[in-house]
Amino acid sequence: MIGALRAGLAALALAAMTPGAPGWAGGPWRALDFAQLQGWADEDHAAARRVFAATCDLAGAGGRGDGAPGVALSPEDWRAACAAARDPAIEARRFFETFFVPVLVSPPEGGLLTGYFEPELHGALRPDARFRHPLHAAPDDPALRRLTRAQIRAGALRGRGLELVWLDDPVAAYFLHVQGSGRVRLTDGRVLRLGFAGRNAHPYRSLGRALVEAGAFAPGRLSAQRLRAWLSEDPERLRWLDVNPSYIFFREIAELDPDDGPIGAMGRPLHAGRSAAVDPAFAPLGAPLWVEAPGAPPLRRLFVAQDVGAAIKGPGRVDLFFGAGEEAFEKASAMHGCGRVAVLLPVSAARRLALAR
Numbered sequence: 001m002i003g004a005l006r007a008g009l010a011a012l013a014l015a016a017m018t019p020g021a022p023g024w025a026g027g028p029w030r031a032l033d034f035a036q037l038q039g040w041a042d043e044d045h046a047a048a049r050r051v052f053a054a055t056c057d058l059a060g061a062g063g064r065g066d067g068a069p070g071v072a073l074s075p076e077d078w079r080a081a082c083a084a085a086r087d088p089a090i091e092a093r094r095f096f097e098t099f100f101v102p103v104l105v106s107p108p109e110g111g112l113l114t115g116y117f118e119p120e121l122h123g124a125l126r127p128d129a130r131f132r133h134p135l136h137a138a139p140d141d142p143a144l145r146r147l148t149r150a151q152i153r154a155g156a157l158r159g160r161g162l163e164l165v166w167l168d169d170p171v172a173a174y175f176l177h178v179q180g181s182g183r184v185r186l187t188d189g190r191v192l193r194l195g196f197a198g199r200n201a202h203p204y205r206s207l208g209r210a211l212v213e214a215g216a217f218a219p220g221r222l223s224a225q226r227l228r229a230w231l232s233e234d235p236e237r238l239r240w241l242d243v244n245p246s247y248i249f250f251r252e253i254a255e256l257d258p259d260d261g262p263i264g265a266m267g268r269p270l271h272a273g274r275s276a277a278v279d280p281a282f283a284p285l286g287a288p289l290w291v292e293a294p295g296a297p298p299l300r301r302l303f304v305a306q307d308v309g310a311a312i313k314g315p316g317r318v319d320l321f322f323g324a325g326e327e328a329f330e331k332a333s334a335m336h337g338c339g340r341v342a343v344l345l346p347v348s349a350a351r352r353l354a355l356a357r
Helices: 002-016 045-058 075-085 092-099 149-153 170-179 207-213 224-233 235-243 326-334 347-355
Strands: 028-031 100-104 111-118 120-124 133-136 163-167 182-186 191-199 248-252 275-277 288-293 299-307 318-324 336-346
Touching: 045 075, 045 092, 045 299, 075 092, 075 336, 075 347, 092 100, 100 347, 111 170, 111 326, 120 170, 133 170, 133 248, 149 235, 163 170, 163 182, 163 191, 163 248, 170 224, 170 235, 207 224, 207 235, 224 235, 224 326, 288 318, 299 318, 318 326, 336 347
Parallel strands: 111 318, 120 182, 275 299
Antiparallel strands: 028 100, 100 336, 111 336, 120 163, 133 163, 182 191, 191 248, 275 318, 288 299, 288 336
């Protein structure tokens, strides 16, 4: 039954979706067969299906995640796949091959792949000689949201009761601002989960780019590890943090289990090694993604689009979530290069896209 369904629906979609046809946002798109996905047969399809099932009920529900290449996706497009994702009688690989069509979204030269993680920092609920660097809740006063990073680091919010926690490392605090969420291990052993609660009124400016332009690093030689080490070597270098005027405010997420990932753009926890941030104009939130990248070993894996990011813009631009802690930081920092990205669209949407040409 499933094989016949796959053969009938996918054949119609693939027959009409020819290479080089005009696609979304004026770019090319190309439908692929699953046999063209390198390493597809060796993937852990069951693990990927569980992650897809965790948010499929929200896919196509509106907002930033209901757009797709040349066709608007609705909850109806996802309904059959979402129901089947929870059916143990359907083998996981067959599930994906039955209900989806892979559509190449990355440009010919490859899409830019990066990684992100959830930092784990050390902190205290009261300041002392060690824990001196606060993270703040969002102020209600609009005037306070116009303060720059430099002004806030200099103490402009002091005494207003906005401090959530004090950290022992200003560099780690900065990286937490870049990530937007994280874990703080308190002195009593408890873990405080923090999530994004807003930002000030100033645009983000890349600290790394500013340092390259200033000659502190050669182009192409700067990584997150090198930046963190460079900033930590000399307290005088901390003034460079103020190059980025943007400042992030946080909130405590008490409802998260300690083992859960941070909350993504779909309002559910992210999954290490399976969740990804995308540009919803090119990959609808909730959609499975097939990602290939060279390396030792090469990356060939199913992810699910469950998050967004301010710097994640354009076709094939994907930010892969690697989890929490130092090991995740190392993996995320090493993930920077070009790769091939295919969005797995529901067969009904792929048919509509094909017939619209």
